[in-house]
Structure formats: structure tokens, C-alpha cells
Amino acid sequence: MESTFLSITFLVVIYLLIKVISLEGRIKGMKYTLNQLANQSEISEGPIDDELHKLLREGKDVKAVKRVREAKGLSLVEGKKYIDELKLTGR
CATH class of the missing domain: 1.10.287 (Helix Hairpins)
Incomplete structure (x- = not known):
């Protein structure tokens, strides 16, 4: 059994x-x-990406990761990867 x-x-x-x-x-x-x-x-990337680019220009990478996680419901790893990709594409 x-x-x-x-x-x-x-x-x-x-x-x-x-x-x-x-x-x-x-x-x-x-x-x-x-x-x-x-x-x-x-x-266009949308308002969230505009906000994230602004945070990145100000050197606030951690806040950018936190913000993208809140906005898109991502895990920490996914949020970090998203921000890293934004940095590569730049503006």
C-alpha cells in the first residue's frame, strides 16, 4: 500500500x-x-523603462532593480538581469 x-x-x-x-x-x-x-x-520602452534609465544615470542601480521587481513582478535574479540588459542598451 x-x-x-x-x-x-x-x-x-x-x-x-x-x-x-x-x-x-x-x-x-x-x-x-x-x-x-x-x-x-x-x-517606445514605456514609462517604467524611462524611470529605470533615470535611476541608472543617477547611479542608483539597486533602486532600479527594486523598482523593476515591483513593477514587473520579477525575482531578484530576473530584475538584476533586466537592469543589466538596460545598461547594455543604454540611452
Whole structure:
């Protein structure tokens, strides 16, 4: 009985892990598509990026990371990566 429960639990965990990995891949694909569309249409970055560029010019990198995390709901690593990419594109 106990081994059956463990087997079912293991299979459910594996299934959920596969689904999460699949969804992550789809999200990355959607982000890529959105970035391509934004680049082609020359859409402005938006008010949040303007604010972030201002913070970066003032040398307030930590505040910029905090602000982008609040505005976009990003993790710390994602926020830092976003700010690093903004620094590379510059203005």
C-alpha cells in the first residue's frame, strides 16, 4: 500500500515537473516573439523603462532593480538581469 502511494506520488511529481519545464519553454518563446515585435514596430520602452534609465544615470542601480521587481513582478535574479540588459542598451 505504502509503495503504491509513493509510486503514484513520484509519477505525479515527474508529470508536474515536465509540465513546468514545458511552460517555461513556451514563456521564453513568447518573450522572444514579443521582443521581436517590439523591435520591428519601434514601440517606445514605456514609462517604467524611462524611470529605470533615470535611476541608472543617477547611479542608483539597486533602486532600479527594486523598482523593476515591483513593477514587473520579477525575482531578484530576473530584475538584476533586466537592469543589466538596460545598461547594455543604454540611452
